[in-house]
């Protein structure tokens with residue numbers, strides 16, 4: 001079965017159906033946005049330089065749109081939801097046989113195992129949250 005990553009969740013403002021607008025080429029880059037059919041909300045436009053395919057652009061943009069329902073500052077218990085595979089998140093984890101909690105940027109692999117840049121962690125992840133958007137110079 002072909003995996004479909006570019007499915008859009010309903011609009012977080014009104015619950016309407018969201019769709020991808022046609023990509024627009026503007027000079028050196030392409031622009032793609034998602035818009036709500038009902039209320040017209042279109043808060044995100046993706047600008048792509050280079051040659052990403054339209055499908056890849058849609059996948060990236062869908063990830064942003066679909067994430068918006070989550071409050072960016074909320075911790076998410078792993079018992080409730082796990083992050084996307086191999087994507088860095090801020091995780092709170094407890095060292096085995098202790099009551100010491102650590103906070104680190106960790107990743108979860110396709111087997112549901114957590115790891116850090118330096119390898120396995122000796123503990124159990126309790127909760128995680130999305131990293132903030134990186135700073136961009138104006």
Ligand SMILES: [Zn+2]
Nearest residue numbers: 011014036039
């Ligand atoms: Zn809407």
